[in-house]
Amino acid sequence: MQAASEGMSPNSDLPQMIHLDLDIKEFCSDWTHCDLMSGYLARMVCHNRLDSLLFSNLYSSALNELLEAVYRTHGVSGKLECVVQRRGNLDRIILTFPADDETYRVYEEAIGKVNADNAEALYLEALFADQEPGASLGLLELGVDYDAKLAIGRCEDGRMRLTADLALEDETE
Incomplete structure (x- = not known):
């Protein structure tokens, strides 16, 4: 597993809050599924935060970027699983989905960009590029704007398992 930080194993001791699974073809049959799923999950996991509305908006945006990456770049058929875990201010989102070797390499390259010293410059370059955005744009946004720690594994x-660790609320709050 390529990890951006220690402790990103999917078998971690973080308590599981939600586990959803659906067919990748059904999920990818309509772009709006990304927004609907991210909005629903955000409302479910944000009810007990200090500013639940703000947290829900941030969470929904971050999760939407992950789901849109999967929507754009995934394997042909199989199951998409989404697991949300939490301990304190750390939320872990784990997306597991079909991915052939080519798809895996796309994510490997994207995670490499997120972890690069010039991630912000790469993000701006991808944001203003003329071509259709790939999986790396949303992942770069998560790394740069949300300080997400991203990892992939088989x-x-x-x-493929795509893991995002997010700390969207200060521990002191």
Whole structure:
């Protein structure tokens, strides 16, 4: 597993809050599924935050970027799983989805950009590029604007696991 930070193992001791799974073809049949799913999940996990409305908006935006990356770049068929875990101010979103070797390499390259010293410059370059955005744009945004720690790995069944650690609320609050 390529990890941006220590402790990003999906078998961590973070308590699981929500686990959803659906068919990747059904999910990718309509672009609006990204927004609907991210909005729903954000409302479910943000009810107990100090400023639940602000947190929900930030959470929904971050999760939407992850889901849109999967929408754009994924394997042909199989199951998409979304797991949300939390401990304190750390939220971990784990997306597991079908990905062939080519798809995995796309994410590997994108995570490399997120972890690069010039990630902000790469993000701005991708943001204002003339071509259709790839998986890296949303992931770069998460790394630069949300300080997300991202990692990928392969599951035993061949699917890919994309993990995002987010701390959207200060620990002192």
